[in-house]
Amino acid sequence: MKGYILKRLLSLIPVLLVVAVVVFLLMHITPGDPAAVILGPEASPEEVAELREELGLNKPPIEQFISWFGNVLQGDFGTSIFMKQPVSQAFFEHLGPTLSLAIMAQVLAIVVAIPLGVLAAKFRGSILDQTFMGISLLGISVPSFLLGLFLILLIGVELKWLPVAGYKPIDAGLVNHIKYLILPAIALGSMQAALIARMTRSSMLDVLNANYIKTARSKGVKETIIVIKHTLRNAFIPILTIIGQTFGTLVAGAAVVETVFNIPGIGQLIINSVERRDFAVIQGSVMLIAVSYVLINLVIDLLYGVIDPRVRLGRK
Amino acid sequence: MSELLLEVKNLKVHFDTENGTVTAVDDVSFSVKQGETVGVVGESGCGKSVTAESILRLLNEKHTHYEGNILFEEKDILKFSYSELQKLRGNDISMIFQDPMSSLNPVYTVGNQIVEALLLHQNLTKKEAEVKAVEMLKLTGIPLPEKRVNEYPHELSGGMRQRVMIAMALSCKPKLLIADEPTTALDVTTQSQILDLINELKDEFNMGTIMITHDLGVVAEVCTKVVVMYLGQVIEEASVESIFSSPLHPYTQGLLKSIPHIEGPRDEKLYVIEGKVPTLTQIPKGCRFAPRCEFATELCRDKMPQLESYENDLKVRCWHFKDIQEKRGGLNGIRNESQTVNS
Numbered sequence: 122m123k124g125y126i127l128k129r130l131l132s133l134i135p136v137l138l139v140v141a142v143v144v145f146l147l148m149h150i151t152p153g154d155p156a157a158v159i160l161g162p163e164a165s166p167e168e169v170a171e172l173r174e175e176l177g178l179n180k181p182p183i184e185q186f187i188s189w190f191g192n193v194l195q196g197d198f199g200t201s202i203f204m205k206q207p208v209s210q211a212f213f214e215h216l217g218p219t220l221s222l223a224i225m226a227q228v229l230a231i232v233v234a235i236p237l238g239v240l241a242a243k244f245r246g247s248i249l250d251q252t253f254m255g256i257s258l259l260g261i262s263v264p265s266f267l268l269g270l271f272l273i274l275l276i277g278v279e280l281k282w283l284p285v286a287g288y289k290p291i292d293a294g295l296v297n298h299i300k301y302l303i304l305p306a307i308a309l310g311s312m313q314a315a316l317i318a319r320m321t322r323s324s325m326l327d328v329l330n331a332n333y334i335k336t337a338r339s340k341g342v343k344e345t346i347i348v349i350k351h352t353l354r355n356a357f358i359p360i361l362t363i364i365g366q367t368f369g370t371l372v373a374g375a376a377v378v379e380t381v382f383n384i385p386g387i388g389q390l391i392i393n394s395v396e397r398r399d400f401a402v403i404q405g406s407v408m409l410i411a412v413s414y415v416l417i418n419l420v421i422d423l424l425y426g427v428i429d430p431r432v433r434l435g436r437k
Numbered sequence: 438m439s440e441l442l443l444e445v446k447n448l449k450v451h452f453d454t455e456n457g458t459v460t461a462v463d464d465v466s467f468s469v470k471q472g473e474t475v476g477v478v479g480e481s482g483c484g485k486s487v488t489a490e491s492i493l494r495l496l497n498e499k500h501t502h503y504e505g506n507i508l509f510e511e512k513d514i515l516k517f518s519y520s521e522l523q524k525l526r527g528n529d530i531s532m533i534f535q536d537p538m539s540s541l542n543p544v545y546t547v548g549n550q551i552v553e554a555l556l557l558h559q560n561l562t563k564k565e566a567e568v569k570a571v572e573m574l575k576l577t578g579i580p581l582p583e584k585r586v587n588e589y590p591h592e593l594s595g596g597m598r599q600r601v602m603i604a605m606a607l608s609c610k611p612k613l614l615i616a617d618e619p620t621t622a623l624d625v626t627t628q629s630q631i632l633d634l635i636n637e638l639k640d641e642f643n644m645g646t647i648m649i650t651h652d653l654g655v656v657a658e659v660c661t662k663v664v665v666m667y668l669g670q671v672i673e674e675a676s677v678e679s680i681f682s683s684p685l686h687p688y689t690q691g692l693l694k695s696i697p698h699i700e701g702p703r704d705e706k707l708y709v710i711e712g713k714v715p716t717l718t719q720i721p722k723g724c725r726f727a728p729r730c731e732f733a734t735e736l737c738r739d740k741m742p743q744l745e746s747y748e749n750d751l752k753v754r755c756w757h758f759k760d761i762q763e764k765r766g767g768l769n770g771i772r773n774e775s776q777t778v779n780s
């Protein structure tokens with residue numbers, strides 16, 4: 122078990138290398154000179170050249186990459202040219218809102234989607250099933266920013282039930298914290314909910330046809346117990362995979378929703394940094410997101426074992 | 438003597454499909470007495486399993502319509518409410534399925550699954566049920582039952598899993614056991630062990646048993662009575678002795694002739710019944726076996742024969758079974774013929 126986790130953590134290195142190369146290349150083919158952006162339009166060419174030298178931008182790209190990636194492996198993601206603070210510090214300062222939002226969106230998605238998926242599978246072909254699947258198709262198709270704007274308009278502006286935008290940290294009180302997060306969480310989580318509901322339905326349908334479900338029926342087990350105890354647990358592996366994958370996209374994909382609702386999270390950090398050509402922050406943040414993606418998937422893989430004894434590790 | 442346990446009377450099972458309704462089981466009748474083992478034999482798709490699952494009403498009833506009666510201790514199962522059914526299933530009537538590899542829930546220990554059945558139908562505490570589960574496993578001859586009870590299905594072999602299924606099915610001492618091809622997925626050695634086990638436990642609990650199979654060897658080993666099915670209908674019903682010594686229906690005769698003999702010649706072609714089973718959407722108008730029957734006449738192709746009673750509790754569905762017998766020189770002739778074919 123410990124060996125397995127260690128192996129998975131080591132596998133982070135090649136993943137990071139690939140991500141690093143891609144991010145680095147992207148940064149360097151994007152037009153726009155960071156030195157010129159930092160100094161503003163008034164700066165003289167000499168000043169820009171001086172800053173370029175100082176930032177190491179004149180070195181060959183390979184050299185820049187190696188020194189940067191070497192630092193990354195030691196946990197040093199560089200310093201923001203613009204904010205004058207270490208990238209990891211900036212990242213973790215912005216992580217709180219994003220994490221709160223992602224978790225809230227995920228919890229909402231799971232709580233809504235799994236019961237709907239289960240019911241749709243159980244009453245396959247009924248109006249209920251068709252309605253749920255229609256809604257989920259809508260959930261997949263409507264982009265989050267559109268849903269976000271719509272929610273702001275309807276619930277924030279017209280009905281005035283919830284704040285229009287903004288963010289309150291947990292220190293400001295849990296209720297307050299959640300109140301500001303509900304709308305963005307719905308906007309962000311609707312697509313995950315739709316995906317999870319569809320996966321739950323199809324996975325449940327597979328399992329409901331399994332022979333051991335017939336066995337359970339032939340024993341006289343009640344239908345509700347069959348669905349919850351015998352079917353859902355078996356159907357959960359693909360559902361869990363979807364949850365794991367979408368959680369990664371929740372963290373990464375929060376950028377749009379954060380912008381719409383003006384939440385100071387990672388997404389905003391990255392978008393602002395792109396505008397400022399703050400290479401170090403962009404590269405560092407993307408790397409850290411990649412790390413969290415791999416870690417989340419590791420946790421999901423370990424959860425498989427909890428649910429399904431056949432993939433349990435180290436059991437003799 | 439022994440009491441009538443189950444009586445299936447003129448059972449018809451219709452399925453709704455995209456291409457209209459098909460009748461998978463058409464007018465099937467047979468009965469099972471206490472302590473008796475009835476074999477239901479036939480090719481794949483002849484309606485054996487559908488008949489078996491109808492008895493516990495395990496088919497998806499959204500698309501299934503029943504006609505006729507299934508009387509268990511004189512009460513009609515087809516009229517049972519959902520809660521009555523639940524009390525019946527696993528308690529009075531239990532079922533063992535074909536594929537032990539997929540019949541047990543992979544995410545629960547086998548003990549857990551036996552305990553579940555016990556808690557449903559018997560007034561036991563969880564502790565008592567766990568003790569009983571180990572007892573049941575021991576009864577089915579599983580070595581180290583105390584250890585096995587905490588294992589998951591994937592940790593057991595196929596034969597072992599079928600023993601677990603048997604332990605589970607018999608845990609509440611049912612009056613009737615339905616075994617739907619319980620040995621098909623197992624190798625020959627395990628097969629005979631499992632059959633012996635079912636036989637033994639049947640005597641011990643004085644259960645009625647329905648043995649669904651396509652294997653006449655299984656029938657010979659465990660059954661007292663045989664029902665032969667073809668395309669959803671019973672075409673012959675007889676004691677196991679008379680099925681093997683003097684089959685009446687040409688289809689049954691064909692089935693018996695197509696069994697290879699262990700001492701038979703190796704270079705000779707095995708006997709086969711010509712043609713194949715028609716699908717349920719193209720059922721012949723007259724006798725269902727007529728297109729494949731060497732004795733078929735106009736009458737056979739035109740009108741469906743009924744299941745007729747003949748001497749000694751024999752029943753057969755054939756217009757010409759008497760003529761066929763005479764043509765072959767009586768029962769002995771048939772016997773000799775099947776021997777010449779095989780020797």
